Amino acid sequence: MLTLLATLKVKHGKEVEVTEICTQLAKEVLSKEKDCLMYIPHVVKNDPTKIVFFEKYKDKEAFKAHGSSAYFKEAAQKFEDLLEGKIQVEFLEEV
Numbered sequence: 001m002l003t004l005l006a007t008l009k010v011k012h013g014k015e016v017e018v019t020e021i022c023t024q025l026a027k028e029v030l031s032k033e034k035d036c037l038m039y040i041p042h043v044v045k046n047d048p049t050k051i052v053f054f055e056k057y058k059d060k061e062a063f064k065a066h067g068s069s070a071y072f073k074e075a076a077q078k079f080e081d082l083l084e085g086k087i088q089v090e091f092l093e094e095v
Helices: 015-032 060-067 070-079
Strands: 002-009 036-044 047-057 088-092
Touching: 002 060, 015 036, 015 047, 015 070, 047 060
Parallel strands: none
Antiparallel strands: 002 047, 002 088, 036 047
């Protein structure tokens, strides 16, 4: 099992556009990736420019497949002009 948090810092004024991309991406991931167990975008309540994805995959191979999918690459390309800096990824260990 592989669990992670991916944090996106959105440029001011681009929050709605990024939220729409994230919502569509989540729908595609959950419908097309059987080994993705959880893929949930969240907007931080006190900071609408911060979006956090909670992701859980069956294994490392499932995570790699996610990253190489056409729809993920398309979203990542759109994010280049909409985010401040790179997406921050933290891998988690369940206790």
